[in-house]
Amino acid sequence: MRGRRYLVFLASMVLLAGGAWLGAAGAGAAVQTPAAAVPPPPSSTPSSVAVTPFETESSPYLHTTSRSYVAPLTPQALYAYYLPRLRHLGYRSQGYGTSGDRAGTQSWDWSFTRGAGMNDTVLLTVERDGKKSVYSLARELIVAPPRPKASIVPAKLEQVTVRARQSASSPWVTRTLRTPDAWRHLLQVVNALPVDTRGAHGCLADFGAAATVRFIAKAGSWSFTVDPACGSVLGPAGSHLMDQALWASVSALMGFPAKMAP
Numbered sequence: 506m507r508g509r510r511y512l513v514f515l516a517s518m519v520l521l522a523g524g525a526w527l528g529a530a531g532a533g534a535a536v537q538t539p540a541a542a543v544p545p546p547p548s549s550t551p552s553s554v555a556v557t558p559f560e561t562e563s564s565p566y567l568h569t570t571s572r573s574y575v576a577p578l579t580p581q582a583l584y585a586y587y588l589p590r591l592r593h594l595g596y597r598s599q600g601y602g603t604s605g606d607r608a609g610t611q612s613w614d615w616s617f618t619r620g621a622g623m624n625d626t627v628l629l630t631v632e633r634d635g636k637k638s639v640y641s642l643a644r645e646l647i648v649a650p651p652r653p654k655a656s657i658v659p660a661k662l663e664q665v666t667v668r669a670r671q672s673a674s675s676p677w678v679t680r681t682l683r684t685p686d687a688w689r690h691l692l693q694v695v696n697a698l699p700v701d702t703r704g705a706h707g708c709l710a711d712f713g714a715a716a717t718v719r720f721i722a723k724a725g726s727w728s729f730t731v732d733p734a735c736g737s738v739l740g741p742a743g744s745h746l747m748d749q750a751l752w753a754s755v756s757a758l759m760g761f762p763a764k765m766a767p
Contacts, residue, residue: 539627539644543590546583549576564647564704571643574673577677578638580613580631587629587642595619596627624702649700655742657696658720658727665691666719669731671761673713691718694754695729698746701737708735716755731755 552573576583588598596617604612617627624647631640659726668679682688695718711734720727730739731752738746756762 513709539591539594539596539642542594543587543642545572545574545642546576546578546586548578549574549614551575552641564702566647566649566700566702567704568646568648569643573639573641575634575637575638575639580633580638580640582642583615583631583638584629585614590721591617591627596625599623599626621731647702649702651746652698652700652746653740653742656727656740656744656746658692659722659724660692662680662688662692662722664688664719664721665715666721666754667691667758668719669714669716669755669759669761671756671759672715675713680758688720691754691758694750695720695727695738695740698729698740698749698751701745703745703747706735708732710734712753716752718755 524621541574551626552575578586594617598615599618600614600616602614604614611633613631613633615629619625619627626645628645629640630643631638664687665682667682668677670677682691692703714733718729718731727741729741729746729751731748732738733748733752737753738747738748739745747760
């Protein structure tokens, strides 16, 4: 497609949505892809040129399928054709945008999602060409494996230690939590962290903020190291997790300001 996509921001939403991940045996993975389950309009013919909705960041868990067609229909007519058929498959309309390039080419983009978050997304991308439209129907599905059992912290603990600093120029602060009431929230947060589905991705400026939360029980210990700049957590057994609320919880516990200091 020519020009920059209005919906490029959806790529980041798809890959960064907190908690937006599926188990390998999830229902979304078993359902036939919309590109195959929904036939194109009778007037459509396969396109000889693939129409790419937009470029996305690489992810080891991202699977994309796409089919491109040419149809003597307006973008709005194509939307009206696919909307009820995608709804039948459980998708809901999520977003809409238009874009254009210097040559005057106009493009329309619609997105549809199914389930929680944006881990199962269908993109209808249409480019008008005279009396015809060249369009693609693409599905982007994030299928992450279940979180490793070794990274799940048991409820019976003896204590929890938290070591953190707000920046490279700030001192390390350590706190020891000795009662279930004191560590209950942190335990809930770490056990809710999803597998990191983003693959290679950009990070914010790194000013040295970091934290390690260590859960200690008679059976062993479980450590989670937070990198706030990248929104990632290195957990037990080498698990790579996506930070939803751990750094925020540690900051609140330590009395750090909500905004990271340089």
